[in-house]
Amino acid sequence: GQNIDQPTEMTATEGAIVQINCTYQTSGFNGLFWYQQHAGEAPTFLSYNVLDGLEEKGRFSSFLSRSKGYSYLLLKELQMKDSASYLCAVRPHGGGNKLTFGTGTQLKVEL
């Protein structure tokens, strides 16, 4: 089975950098996804990691360490619109692109 842990809430200041951690235990691993979900809206895809290391996409970066069962999402130059829930999701091996989601981290960006 899968077990995914991420902090429930975080608060950060506009313009700052924030790191949202995700740890997972899985019987097989075939990729990790990060999604952003604004209140009342659908989750939207942010990033994908399957190999160890850092993937950068503009202000957002995601890191993966498979040996440690650990990932983080790094958000730079925070903006008010980044206030949202960030969902970590793991795809198991042979799962046919099924995902298991963590409970999400609610990020609040303040002035």
Add this chain to the structure above:
Amino acid sequence: DVKVTQSSRYLVKRTGEKVFLECVQDMDHENMFWYRQDPGLGLRLIYFSYDVKMKEKGDIPEGYSVSREKKERFSLILESASTNQTSMYLCASSLRREGYNEQFFGPGTRLTVL
């Protein structure tokens, strides 16, 4: 522009009613998924389908069934709605192959069972 649509944004039903939630995608995706999302529990997979007329149970299938008669449409059925099925229901679709292949989500249906 890729799109997943759901039949209703808000739905109110009574206990014991049969409820149909419809999802349509226009991306020619093989996979379709139904999740429910509850505070503190996150997104949980109810059922998924990887082809027409094919279905597999997810983590919480009890009380639900699904139908996929056409590739673009995936229906979630609550045979006899109960109050503990009050939730946000999200549909998603994806290509079948793995790799850099994300799921695309619909806007969700907030179902209240009275």
